[in-house]
Amino acid sequence: MTLESDFDLAAIYVSDAQYNRNICVDTSPQAVRLYLLYNHWVLKVLLYVFILVDLCLAVFEDPAVVPLPLWATMLVELLCLFVFTFRLTHYAKVIPREKFWKDPKNICIIVILMLTLLDMIIYGALKASDQYGVRWSRVLRPLLLVNVTEGRQLRRAFRSIRNALPEISYVFLLFIFSILIFSLMALKLMGKRGLKTLDGSPYFTNYFEIVFELYVLVTTANSPDVMMPAYNSSFFFAIFFIFYILVNTYIFMSVFLAVVYNNYKKYLKEEIRQLVRVKRQKMVRAFSVLQEVSEQGGVPTVNHAHWSRLVRRVQPRMSNAHRELLWSVLDHQNQGFIGQVQFVQVADLLNIEVITLKSRPHPFHSWFPALYSSTPCLLLCRLVRHRAFVILYDIIILVNAVFIGLDEDNPLISYSEWMFLVLYLLEILLKLSVFEPRAFFSRHSFWNWFDTIIVICALIATIINSAITSSGGYTSRQILDIIFILRVLRLIRVVDSIKRFRTIINTLIRIGPAILTFGQLILVIYYIFAIVGMELFKDKVKFFEADSSDPEKSFCGNPQLKGTSFAHLNYCKNNFNSIVSSFILLVELTVVNQWHDILHSGFATVTHTSARIFFVLFHIVVVIIIINIFVAFVLEAFFVEYSVEKSGLQTSLEKKIEELELGVEQYLDDNLVNAMETENDLERSESTANLPTLVFKIASKSK
Amino acid sequence: MTLESDFDLAAIYVSDAQYNRNICVDTSPQAVRLYLLYNHWVLKVLLYVFILVDLCLAVFEDPAVVPLPLWATMLVELLCLFVFTFRLTHYAKVIPREKFWKDPKNICIIVILMLTLLDMIIYGALKASDQYGVRWSRVLRPLLLVNVTEGRQLRRAFRSIRNALPEISYVFLLFIFSILIFSLMALKLMGKRGLKTLDGSPYFTNYFEIVFELYVLVTTANSPDVMMPAYNSSFFFAIFFIFYILVNTYIFMSVFLAVVYNNYKKYLKEEIRQLVRVKRQKMVRAFSVLQEVSEQGGVPTVNHAHWSRLVRRVQPRMSNAHRELLWSVLDHQNQGFIGQVQFVQVADLLNIEVITLKSRPHPFHSWFPALYSSTPCLLLCRLVRHRAFVILYDIIILVNAVFIGLDEDNPLISYSEWMFLVLYLLEILLKLSVFEPRAFFSRHSFWNWFDTIIVICALIATIINSAITSSGGYTSRQILDIIFILRVLRLIRVVDSIKRFRTIINTLIRIGPAILTFGQLILVIYYIFAIVGMELFKDKVKFFEADSSDPEKSFCGNPQLKGTSFAHLNYCKNNFNSIVSSFILLVELTVVNQWHDILHSGFATVTHTSARIFFVLFHIVVVIIIINIFVAFVLEAFFVEYSVEKSGLQTSLEKKIEELELGVEQYLDDNLVNAMETENDLERSESTANLPTLVFKIASKSK
Structure with missing residues (x-):
């Protein structure tokens, strides 16, 4: 006889296998019940909310966007620490004790919690006695994201990077060696010519300066400026720089991509192989229970x-x-x-996601059978299903685009917006009256959802806006912004009508969830650099609003910046004075262009030349490693797309669906690729009677 | 009985198959003999020399680096045309008439030759009557490189690009669509805020300007400047730009790489499949002859x-x-x-390149047998072969690097250079006295050749330099430059001592020949753009030497450039006034950084906004397509390197070598990977007697 608790245990094994969780649960019924609770989605969401709160504390802590008193942020942080401790204790109860202490991620969390508590006490004490303190433990916060049980994907990504590091570092050393050799040559060739840079300082006379300048040249940020003094003196020096760029920018950077891509893929493959093994073990255990x-x-x-x-x-x-x-x-x-x-x-x-489509008759059909079967109504149905209907609306969208581009102060244009809104609403209503609503709004009908939400939001916003305008004669800029964004977003719909575009877009959408993992990775790295950057550079550069008349505005509130291109280019807002501006600055550094200027005439000027270390480190970590992984990742997604292979299981499931004559495609004239997009066509009024009550479709197949 | 002419025919088939030539030769003995002549290396080299001369004519034609009278360049060009016609006629004699006229590359050459002749006549007539003329046919010159019989690889590369174009263009259209949508949103969000750019002009009010600015942002050339006015007014606009960069710079550019890579590879694979088929056919024909x-x-x-x-x-x-x-x-x-x-x-x-190593005894051994077998001599041999010897010289090189970095005006340092030269010479002499000279200078001992040539050149240059210095007390800058370059190049040797570096370097060296094809591709594209650019922009921007006191110097000789950042950054030498400066400018545009400035405040200012078309077209062709193919190409080379597979033939050849006990590895303690590098160790004095007189090694195996 199989007990209730056995089913619990088997269910745990199966769902662990399904979601690739590699957790050795205690098999006692008590632990099993606790584990079921541990995996409850509410607790998981709560955990992530508290991690988010913990990370967002940086917004309120000094240097703050919105300053809060110290006791408030401390209290919230204590609450977060309490939640993390509770979650960890829960986890400890679920798995065997010796397993718990052997797992590095648990140790990591405990260390992070202890260090944070220690730092809070020290910092509180220092602040209480009015002394200078640094909240250094804030750097550890994003590591929680990596080490919680749910951060599996993120841990895997980090592990892949770590494993790829030795290979990358060899290429990196060779790359540095190449820069050193080229710098030495540059020093010998150009150092003695008495050349001057644009600001009159001697050109290429200090070896370490040359190394740095040539490193920047690899990022192309100072091209062609770094070459101009030499080039102006002779054509031949240009050859030196071109050769340098060819070797270091083009060849070495490609080699980095190749090495990162190859290693990342290799280790990921190994991880996946291991996952499959663990999954099998779990399922075998579940089987042996039942x-x-x-x-x-x-x-x-x-x-x-x-x-x-x-x-x-x-x-x-x-x-x-x-x-x-x-x-x-x-x-x-x-x-x-x-x-x-x-x-x-x-x-x-x-x-394998199988969409169960209930082939229900349209509600109108049951409510007003006579009307629904009338000739005009059937005609309407055929009209809406016709290809011309799609084309008509594509044209309307394009006309709308032109109207949006025109000046909205013209009353004719602003009235036309109402017309377009009505047209869009009409489209949705027509479609809803023809297609079964539950099928129309099924989970995978991305574009239907997209359309409906945008049109309804636009309708609401436009009504609010005209209400405000007509009552007070005043237009809210925020609401207008929202209306404009919604209007423009509506135009994207056009892409879906062209098949080639659709396949590209679908690949990009499919990458979506994985980009989320990648986003977490970037978040962790950015957060650490932002916190360190804020401690190093906060308030060195100040930003003054455009309408401020402060005399310090022209040099960003720091006299050392007088006459620098940093101040001249009005880069004052590129600073580390809050977590938000730090993040934006880090994005700019990731884009690379002008990073040299931001560093050289900005942060190095207000602090010290060694500020370079921070910026170069950021470049190596983010641009050379992380961005290359991102590119590798998009490449891989597209290559997989180009060589589609179905798993054996998927095929056998598909075959079964076909065997049972429950497949969607049997009822459609279109081919497989179109099956997804014309999902709504499923419910043809004329053939309703012949349809089985249920049809299945494999979600990932034709998307 | 097999005739002499049959052997000629068979030889042609075999060598065509060997070098992948797909030419249908006439089988008449006469045509066969002509074809043998046609493939003679002297004629091929001559052809390339004349193509080079034809291309180099641009240096002497207006706008010229070295001006020559019109009749001189015309005469040389006529000579070139004559050579090309001769070569084509030769080719026409070799292959059947109907095949000749069906081949598009022959038609291409004929059209190019005719058009060039026509253009020369028109231009000559116009010049004779002192009227304005354009030598438009110069654009066609690089196409000769593609269409000559020997341009097989290049044609293949171009064909692959052409075949990949449809796929690329779909992504490109989607990319343009995305830019248009984002621009519309930017116009609506930021156009009405009354923001100002750095120079006080209205910010983001003209749709087409926005489209261009955002296109430039994709290349990152105007980041973060384009964002600053909006960012200064609100944090939220930064999110717009960050999202834009994420989508268009990171995702779309990666998708471009993926699509280019995938298509290029796919079509190249097809081409290779076809090559193999043709090769088989040729060999079957050769067989049937013999x-x-x-x-x-x-x-x-x-x-x-x-x-x-x-x-x-x-x-x-x-x-x-x-x-x-x-x-x-x-x-x-x-x-x-x-x-x-x-x-x-x-x-x-x-x-398959097989190196035949004749295991001859060392010449010293036969000349001075007593001395060569003496104890000190044997000790010396063991010393030189020892690992410590390599390490010792690596240390010497590193010390030398430090000395080079120090100031060479110090007499101690300049004397030390003599010491290093002597040390390097000693190394080569020691190695020569231990290893058999013909083995030491075998064709595949890259580093031995490298070392010897550099040390001898450095010796000669240093002697000349000190002769000049001591006689006239005057130091020649040019000779010093050469000495410095040679000294620094010597340092590269250190890389070869570290195994990991060696494998990376070897992969890069192996890419070498293919990069040559790629270099031709770039040359063709650059040449066309340079010629067009010269016609459009020549003499719009003038360069004045640093010591010139011309008042026009500060604005590059064009009053319209007064106060622009182009003049301010001293970019005057970035112009289209000669083929050389055009090429350098095009390289700068390929590197992308500042292209926006060069265009916007430079060439668009002195001509017209439509100059953008030229620059954007160059960006699309070179950066989006060509550079991506280059990256794809390096990626592929490294992936192949990571998954080494030997062809079946190579293995069977290797097995045979082993069977016959003629392999190099039998006589070496080192493993296979070291076999190449220690090739010189082959001749161990103590085991000479036991060696067979010949050993073989497959060249590509351990390189």
């Missing part, structure tokens, strides 16, 4: 009832039909039970 | 004597031993004849 041996010496099996109960526990919201479909894939001989080999596949089967 | 059918109904074969004669004709400089080795690979059952299957492999076998 298995029954029917006869003497027979093979252990799991019967249909147990399987159903298990799946219902793992995914309570899965439809019965979907579950039965999966069973029929596993038990293809219809024996009523499955062996271990089939059972192991369950985790992957659950991950 | 084949003999020994008995009734027997399989046709080629016997050893015929094969030898054929190979001797194809590669006259191949050693007998090498040829016999190849035969033994083909005829592994020692039957004295080979069938068609084996014969087809000959072309590939000939392409």
Whole structure:
């Protein structure tokens, strides 16, 4: 007899396998129940909310965007620390004690929590006695993102980077060697010529300056300025610089990309191989919990009832039909039970997203059957489904684009906006009256959702705006901004009509979730650099509002900046005076252009030449490593797109759907690729009667 | 009986197959003899010399670096045209008439020649009557490089680009669409705020200006300047720009790389597949010319004597031993004849570079046998072969680097240079006395050649320099420059001592020949843009030497440039006034940084806003397409390096070498990877007697 707690345990194994969690749970019923609670989505969301709050504290701490008293931020941080401790204790209760202490990520969290507490005490004491203190533990905050149980993907990315580092560092050393050699040559060739730079200082006479200038040249930030004095004196020096750029900018940077890409891929592959192994182990364990041996010496099996109960526990919201479909894939001989080999596949089967489309008749059909079957109505249906309808609306959108571009102060133009809004609303209403609403707003109809939300928002904003305008004669800039953004966003819809564009866009959308992991990676790195940068450079450069008449405005409030190009270019707002401006500055440094100017005539001038270390380090970490990984990542996504391969399971599921004649494509004239986009066409009024009540579609296939 | 002319024909087929030439030669003995002449290396070199001369004419034509009278350049060009016509006629004689007229590359050459002649006549007439004329046919010159018979690789590269264009253009359209949408949003959000740019002009009020500015932002050339006015007014606008950069600079540019890489690779693969087919056909034809059918109904074969004669004709400089080795690979059952299957492999076998090392005793050994076998001499040999010897010289090189960096005016330092020279000479002499000189200077000992040439050149230059200095008390700057370059180049040697570096460097060296193809591609594109640029912008911007006191110097001789940043940054030499400065300017535009400034405050100011078209077109062609292909190309080279696979033939050749116990590795303690570098160690005095007189090594294997 299989107990209730056994099902709990099996459900845990299966869902761990499904979501690639590699956690060794204690098998006692108590731990199992705690673990189910631990994985509850509310707790996870709460954890991330508190991590976010903890990270956002930087907005309120000195140097602050919105200053809050010290006790307030300290209190919030204590609350965060408490939540993290609670979560960790919960985790400790779930897994065996010795496993807990062997796991570096738990140790990391404990160390971070202890250090933060220590820092808070020290800082509080220092502040209380009015002394200078540094909140150094703030650098550790983003590491929580990496070390919480849910940061699996992020940890994997960091591990891949760490593993790729030795290979990268060899190329990096060679690259540095090349810069050193070229610098030496530059010193010998140009140092003795008595050349002058633009500001009259001697050109290329100090070896270490040359090294730095040539490093900057690799980033192309000081091209062609660094070359001009030499080039002006002779054509031949240009050859030196061109050769330098060819070797160091083009060849070495490509080699970096190649090495990063290759290593990242290699280690990721290894990680995935390991994941598959762990997944298999989990499923085998789940099987051994539920298995029954029917006869003497027979093979252990799991019967249909147990399987159903298990799946219902793992995914309570899965439809019965979907579950039965999966069973029929596993038990293809219809024996009523499955062996271990089939059972192991369950985790992957659950991950294949199958859209269950209920082929319901349109509500209008049941409400007003006579009207719905009338000739004008049928005609309308055919009209809306026609390709010309799409083209018509594409033209309307393009006309709208021209109108948006024209001056909105013209009353004719502003009235026309109402017309366009009505046209868009009409489109949605027409579509809704023709297609079944629940199908129209199904989870995967990205563009339908997109359209509807934007049009409704635009409608609301426009009404509010005209209400304000007509009542007070005053136009709110914020609401207008929102209206403009919504209007312009509406234009993007046009892309979906062209098939080639759609495939590119779909690939980009598919990258989305992975970009989220990447975004966390960038966030961690940026946050650390921003905190360090704020401690080093805060308030060295001040920003004055445009309407300020402060005499210090022209040199960013720092006399040392008088006459520098930093002040001249009005870069005062590029500073480390708050976490927000630090982040924006770091983005500018990532883009690389002018980083040299920001550093050289800005932060190095107000502090010390060694400020270069911070900036160069940032360049190496973010531009050479992280951005290359990002590029590698997009490359890989596109290469995979170009060589589509379906997993065996996906094919067998598909085959089953076809066998059962429940596939979407059977009811559509369009080919597979169009199946997704014309999903809404599914419900053809004329053929409703012949349709089975349910059809399935594999989500990832044609997207 | 096989005739002499049959051997000629077969040799042609084999060498065509070997060098992947796809030419349908007429099979008449006369045409075959002409074709042999056509492929003679002297004629090929001559052709390239004349193409080079033709291209270099731009240096002497108006606008010239070195002005020559019109009749001189015209005469040289006529000579070039004559040579090209001659070469084409030669080609026409070799292949069947109908094939000649069907080949687009021949038609291309004829059209180019005709147009050039026409242009020369028109231009000459216009000049004679003192009217304005444009030498427009100069744009066609680089196309000769593509269309000559030998430009196979280049044509292949261009074909791959052309085939990839449709795919690239879809992404490009989407990219342009994205820029247009973002620009519209920027116009609506920022246009009405009354913001001002740095120079006081209204900010983001003209749609087309915004589109251009945002296009420039994709290249990062105007970051963060373009964002500053908006950012200074509100934090939120920075988010707009960051999102823009993320989408257009990072994602779209990566997608471009992905698409270019993928398509380039795909089409190149197809081309190679076709090449292999053609190669097979050629070899089958060669076989059918030489084949003999020994008995009734027997399989046709080629016997050893015929094969030898054929190979001797194809590669006259191949050693007998090498040829016999190849035969033994083909005829592994020692039957004295080979069938068609084996014969087809000959072309590939000939392409595998096998180094024949004659294991001769050291000349000293035969000249002074007593001295050479004495204890001190043997000790010296062991010393030089020791790892410590290499390390010692690496340290010497590093010390030398420090000395070079120090001021050479110090007499101690300048004397030390003599010491280093002597040390380096001593190293080479020691190595020469220990290793067999012909092995030391074998074709694949890159570093030995490198060292020797540099040290000897440095010695000569230093002697000349001190002769001049001591006689006239005057130091020649040019000779000093050469000495410095040689000294610094010597330092590169250090890289070879570290294995990890060596593999990276070797991969880069291996890319070398292919980069040459790529260099031709760039040359063709640059030349066309340079010629067009010269016609559009020549003499709009003038450069004055540093010591000139001309009042026009401060604004590059063009009053319209007064006060522009172009003049301020002293960019006057970045102009289109000669082919050389055009090329350098185009390199600067390829590097992208500041291209916006060069265009906007430079060439657009002195001509018209539409100058942008030229610059943007250059950016699209060179940066988006060509540079991405270059990166794709380096990536591919490294990926191939990471997944080394030997062809089956190479392995069987290797196996044969091992079987015959003639492999290098049998006589070395080091492993395979070191085999190459320690090639010189081969001749161990103590084991000379036991060595066979010949050993083989596959060149590409361990390089």
